Amino acid sequence: MNIYDISKKAGVSIATRSRVINGSTKVSPATRAKVLAAIEETGYTPNAFARGLGLNSMRTIGILCADASDIYLANAIYIVESELRDQGYNSILCCTGYALDKKQKDLQLLISKRVDAVVMIGSNYVESDDRDNNYIIEAAKKIPIMIINGYLDATNVYCCLSDDYQATFDITKKLMGKNIKYFLYLYRSESYSGKKKLSGFRDAFEDCQHCDHRELKCTVEITDIVNQIDSIKQSFPTIDAIICSDDEIAVGALKWAKKNKISIPTRLSVVGFNNSKYATISTPELTTIDNHCDSVCKNVVNNLMRVFNGENIPKKLMLSTDLVIRETTK
Amino acid sequence: MNIYDISKKAGVSIATRSRVINGSTKVSPATRAKVLAAIEETGYTPNAFARGLGLNSMRTIGILCADASDIYLANAIYIVESELRDQGYNSILCCTGYALDKKQKDLQLLISKRVDAVVMIGSNYVESDDRDNNYIIEAAKKIPIMIINGYLDATNVYCCLSDDYQATFDITKKLMGKNIKYFLYLYRSESYSGKKKLSGFRDAFEDCQHCDHRELKCTVEITDIVNQIDSIKQSFPTIDAIICSDDEIAVGALKWAKKNKISIPTRLSVVGFNNSKYATISTPELTTIDNHCDSVCKNVVNNLMRVFNGENIPKKLMLSTDLVIRETTK
DNA sequence: TTGTATGCGTTATCAA
DNA sequence: TTGATAACGCATACAA
Numbered sequence: 001m002n003i004y005d006i007s008k009k010a011g012v013s014i015a016t017r018s019r020v021i022n023g024s025t026k027v028s029p030a031t032r033a034k035v036l037a038a039i040e041e042t043g044y045t046p047n048a049f050a051r052g053l054g055l056n057s058m059r060t061i062g063i064l065c066a067d068a069s070d071i072y073l074a075n076a077i078y079i080v081e082s083e084l085r086d087q088g089y090n091s092i093l094c095c096t097g098y099a100l101d102k103k104q105k106d107l108q109l110l111i112s113k114r115v116d117a118v119v120m121i122g123s124n125y126v127e128s129d130d131r132d133n134n135y136i137i138e139a140a141k142k143i144p145i146m147i148i149n150g151y152l153d154a155t156n157v158y159c160c161l162s163d164d165y166q167a168t169f170d171i172t173k174k175l176m177g178k179n180i181k182y183f184l185y186l187y188r189s190e191s192y193s194g195k196k197k198l199s200g201f202r203d204a205f206e207d208c209q210h211c212d213h214r215e216l217k218c219t220v221e222i223t224d225i226v227n228q229i230d231s232i233k234q235s236f237p238t239i240d241a242i243i244c245s246d247d248e249i250a251v252g253a254l255k256w257a258k259k260n261k262i263s264i265p266t267r268l269s270v271v272g273f274n275n276s277k278y279a280t281i282s283t284p285e286l287t288t289i290d291n292h293c294d295s296v297c298k299n300v301v302n303n304l305m306r307v308f309n310g311e312n313i314p315k316k317l318m319l320s321t322d323l324v325i326r327e328t329t330k
Numbered sequence: 331m332n333i334y335d336i337s338k339k340a341g342v343s344i345a346t347r348s349r350v351i352n353g354s355t356k357v358s359p360a361t362r363a364k365v366l367a368a369i370e371e372t373g374y375t376p377n378a379f380a381r382g383l384g385l386n387s388m389r390t391i392g393i394l395c396a397d398a399s400d401i402y403l404a405n406a407i408y409i410v411e412s413e414l415r416d417q418g419y420n421s422i423l424c425c426t427g428y429a430l431d432k433k434q435k436d437l438q439l440l441i442s443k444r445v446d447a448v449v450m451i452g453s454n455y456v457e458s459d460d461r462d463n464n465y466i467i468e469a470a471k472k473i474p475i476m477i478i479n480g481y482l483d484a485t486n487v488y489c490c491l492s493d494d495y496q497a498t499f500d501i502t503k504k505l506m507g508k509n510i511k512y513f514l515y516l517y518r519s520e521s522y523s524g525k526k527k528l529s530g531f532r533d534a535f536e537d538c539q540h541c542d543h544r545e546l547k548c549t550v551e552i553t554d555i556v557n558q559i560d561s562i563k564q565s566f567p568t569i570d571a572i573i574c575s576d577d578e579i580a581v582g583a584l585k586w587a588k589k590n591k592i593s594i595p596t597r598l599s600v601v602g603f604n605n606s607k608y609a610t611i612s613t614p615e616l617t618t619i620d621n622h623c624d625s626v627c628k629n630v631v632n633n634l635m636r637v638f639n640g641e642n643i644p645k646k647l648m649l650s651t652d653l654v655i656r657e658t659t660k
Numbered sequence: 661t662t663g664t665a666t667g668c669g670t671t672a673t674c675a676a
Numbered sequence: 677t678t679g680a681t682a683a684c685g686c687a688t689a690c691a692a
Contacts, residue, residue, distance in 0.1 A: 001687050013663040018687060028661060048444045049382035050685035053668050058379065058443070060422070067408060074404035078397060081425050089336050090443060092390070093423040095411050109421040112418060113388070114378045199333070221612070258613065277401070278554070283583050283588065332669055348671060349689040358677060380669030383684050 001044045002085065010038035021046060047327045050202070055104070061304070062110035062118040065124065067173070071276050072246065076148060077120045079294050083301035089116070097126055100110065104135040117144040123161070123193035126150035144307045146300045149291075150192040151316055158299045160309065160317040162291035164193045164273075167321040168200035171271055172243060174323075176208055177329055180240040180269060183213040184232065186253060187245035188220060197245050197273070206283045212236075218249055219283055225252030228261055239268065247272035251282045270328040285325035291321045331374050335338045342369035355512035358508065369642060374442060382444070390420045393442030394433070395451040395542070398425050401606050402576065409624050413631035417579065419446070434465040438617045439581070447474040447634055448544055453491070453523035456480035474637045476650060477631045478623075480522040481646055490630045490647040492621035494603075495521045497651040499529035500620065501601050502573060504653070506538055508660055511572040513543040515560065516583060517575035518550060527575050529604070533570045542566075548579060555582030556589055569598065577602035600658040 007014045012031055024123045038044075050056035061084050065073045080092045092115060096106045103125060113263065114287040118139065118326070125131050125147060133152055136145055140156035147159040172183060181287055185201045187194055205211055213235045218225050229252075244250040248274030254264065261270045264284055272279055272288035279286035296319055303313045337344045342361055343568055349357045350365040368374075382388035391414050392471040395403045422445060426436045433455060440448055448469065455477060457463050462606070463482055466475055475491040502513060515531045518522055528545065535541055544566045548555050559582075574580040580602030583596065588597045592598045594614055602609055602618035609616035633643050 004685085004688095014663080014686080015688075019662090026661065031662080044429075045442045047379075047383070047685050048442060049386070049388065050377055050668090051687080052379035053377070053383050053670085053685080054687045056379070056668080063423070068411065069397070069405040069408035071399075071401055071404070073405075074401070075399040077423070078399035078425055081398065085424070090421050090422050090424070090439075093393070093407070093411055094420070105691085109420075112375050112378060125633055147468070217661060248607075248611070254613070266382055277578075277608075278611050279576070281608050281611050283584070334669085344670085344684080345672085345681095346677085349678090352671085356677060358686090361678080377669050380684090381671080384671040429682060639670080 001042055002047065006035065006038050006044050009042065020134075020148075032075065057116050058090075058114065059088055059117050060092055060113075062107075062113070063091045063093050063121060064096055064106060064118060065093070065121040066096055066098050066124050068093065071248075071278065072098070072274050073121055075276070076293050078296050079297040080119055080121065080148075080301060080326045083298055085162055088245050088303055099134055100127065102239065106110065107135060107139050111139055111142055113317040115143065116308070117146065119146045119148065119300060119304070120150065121148045123148075123150040123191040125190045126152045128195075130133065138180070144304060146304050148296055148300055153315065158300075158313060158315055160296050160303065160319070161193065162293075162296060162319050162321050164181040164196040164291065164321070165203075167273070167289045167291065167323075168197045168243060169204050170200075171323060172204035175243075175269055175271075175329070176204070177210060180268075181211050182236070182238045182240045183243045184229070184236070184239050185213065185215045185244075186211065186218055186225070186229075186242060186250060187215070189245070189308055190217075194245060201243060213238045218252070220314045221239070222248055222252045225249060229253065229256045241269040241271070245270045245273055245278045246285055247274050247278040247288055250286050250288065250328070251278055254282060254284070254286075264328050265330045269330065272328075275324050279324070286303050287326045287329040288324050289321050290324050292319055295319055331372055333375065336365065336368050336372065336374050338563060339372065340364045344656065374411055384590075386444070387417055388420075388444065389444045390443070392437075392443070392445040392448040393421045393423050393451060394440070394448060395471060396428050396435060397453050398423065401578075401608065402604050402651050404640055405453055405606070406623050406627050410449055410451065410478075415569070417425050417631065417635055421450055430457065430462055437465055437469050441459040441472055443468055443648075444471065446638070447476065449476045450480065450509050450632070451478045453478075453480035453521040454519065456482045456522045458525075470571065474634060478626055478630055478635050483645065488489075488607075488633055488643055488645055489525065490633065490646075490649070491523065492626060492649050492651050494526040494651070495530040495619065497603070497619045497653075498527045498573060498619065499534050500530075501653060502531055502534035505571050505573075505599055505601075506541060507535070508599075511541050512566070512568045512570045513541065513574045514559070514566070515545045515568050515574075516548055516555070516559075516572060516579045517545070518579060519575065520547075523574060526601055531573060542603060545585070548582070551583045552578055552595055555579060556586045559583065560585045571599040571601070573601045575603050577604050577606045577612075578620055580616050580618065580658070581608055584614070594658050595660045599660065602658075605654050607655065609654070617656045618654050619657040621652050622649055622652050625649055632651065635649040 094106045137154045151159045185261035243254040272286040279288045467484045481489045572583040602616040606622035609618045
């Protein structure tokens with residue numbers, strides 16, 4: 001069933017049929033009705049491939065993320081996909097993992113599938129070594145690349161992120177103001193946003209004489225965190241606060257505190273990051289930094305539409321965060 | 331840059347070029363080298379739309395799920411996508427929500443995009459009223475439909491699910507054996523698998539004289555659960571065990587117990603479902619039913635490949651579950 | 661307002 | 677082993 005069959009059935013030319021399908025106004029009501037009737041009767045659907053070939057677009061966006069099962073990324077995927085579809089675009093999802101070669105390969109794959117743009121969800125796509133970001137810059141020569149929570153200065157690359165540096169800086173300062181002196185920072189990733197968070201934490205100590213802090217890079221396995229904190233305790237006996245780069249790590253910190261019978265928040269403050277569902281699932285419920293993932297995602301889709309529209313949009317859009325106070329801080 | 335440019339550059343016909351691209355053996359090493367050199371030199375990539383038009387396939391599978399941010403569905407999406415890509419297929423993700431008309435519309439949309447098959451993740455796609463499942467049956471006339479955790483008996487529809495009925499039946503019986511008498515069952519969804527779980531729970535009471543039980547349909551908001559359990563307490567004062575249709579609800583039950591200072595597992599047993607990350611994030615860690623989501627998903631993709639291959643596949647594949655005992659049961 | 665002719669970049673069929 | 681040519685189904689410029 002194709003355009004010719006429909007045209008024949010309706011007794012019009014294929015051009016007229018095309019006008020009806022695509023909602024052109026330049027067609028008389030009578031002929032439009034004829035065509036619509038024929039379409040209805042036959043259950044005809046336009047062939048998307050042929051359409052794509054002619055228009056050089058199937059209105060499809062590639063979504064790249066390391067791991068769709070990660071609670072934070074999953075939420076972002078959900079929002080991005082929904083927003084895109086509201087705009088008439090479908091999403092091809094590609095879970096790349098964290099290895100560079102796989103990320104490159106998958107981005108290439110999406111481009112070969114002729115997607116109209118790619119949205120990279122997660123700061124892990126921007127590498128520390130600038131040469132490793134060439135794959136993004138090359139891709140951006142063909143289609144717009146949108147990066148969520150990462151920043152890369154390149155043509156046709158548009159970034160939207162939350163102010164992670166300020167967030168960790170502010171919460172650390174805030175806790176210092178509550179007479180907290182000994183801080184431990186837990187993190188897992190040294191991605192773009194991972195580094196921002198870490199420097200925010202570090203910089204907070206610049207003018208604090210009586211404070212001290214340690215940084216600990218945890219393994220991916222949350223169950224190991226308890227032992228890892230134990231081991232740092234030997235050289236850093238007092239811990240008043242643990243700031244974590246995500247909520248899952250913060251849950252690990254809570255489990256450590258529980259095992260060592262350290263009462264929260266009286267003797268220890270714990271702060272998470274992301275304001276994910278983990279924050280309310282956990283007991284006690286986590287004080288955490290809300291980086292407004294949904295706003296970031298909506299901004300990205302909105303910006304992408306404007307790029308398609310030929311508008312000039314900022315290459316870097318930074319959104320502020322909010323502290324959500326629950327049960328793990330005073 | 332298209333097939334003609336490459337052919338001209340290599341000094342061969344477009345047919346020969348096509349043979350090289352598609353790995354046909356019927357081409358001499360010399361000409362193959364010429365073509366490959368031309369491709370390499372120009373950085374040519376075949377046009378996927380034109381290819382799709384010719385082959386009537388772009389090797390794309392539609393994934394339908396209600397909510398990609400749900401921890402359970404997100405995990406399934408991740409596995410399905412990864413497995414599909416291993417087989418050379420891309421995935422178009424569509425988050426439909428739970429409303430029937432949206433599900434119908436989105437399935438239709440995927441078909442109009444000419445996907446090779448659709449994978450429905452989540453038992454919410456099979457409706458109670460059989461007439462409402464017509465949209466699936468109709469779709470299956472065009473492409474294979476794979477259903478994860480739901481069952482529908484129709485041509486070209488293939489289902490893979492875990493034995494949820496047996497799971498709740500067994501755990502309830504098991505707890506009865508430990509002198510537990512008063513059971514509360516908490517659930518949110520009346521989907522296909524939701525109903526199976528509920529009947530498993532109910533049937534466990536058939537030959538138990540001294541036992542009693544209640545069922546409570548919770549609202550979606552987990553924070554309401556505490557109040558909802560409180561209210562049932564008035565007509566059902568003693569609760570020895572709470573069985574939940576998913577881990578998130580179980581966390582709600584834990585929060586209720588904590589608020590009422592009921593010690594777990596000594597005075598109350600709580601059992602979750604899914605063995606999701608929530609089970610280990612929560613405190614105490616949840617005893618839960620592992621329905622082996624990963625195995626189910628892998629089976630589905632594997633079966634789909636066999637369907638494409640023209641093999642005869644069972645229309646219903648049931649996998650057994652396992653109980654994972656942690657801290658919320660004796 | 662409607663119809664005709666052509667291009668989009670492949671794959672596939674049939675000869676050579 | 678290679679090449680010419682016909683589909684594939686649609687959009688659109690141009691003509692009527």
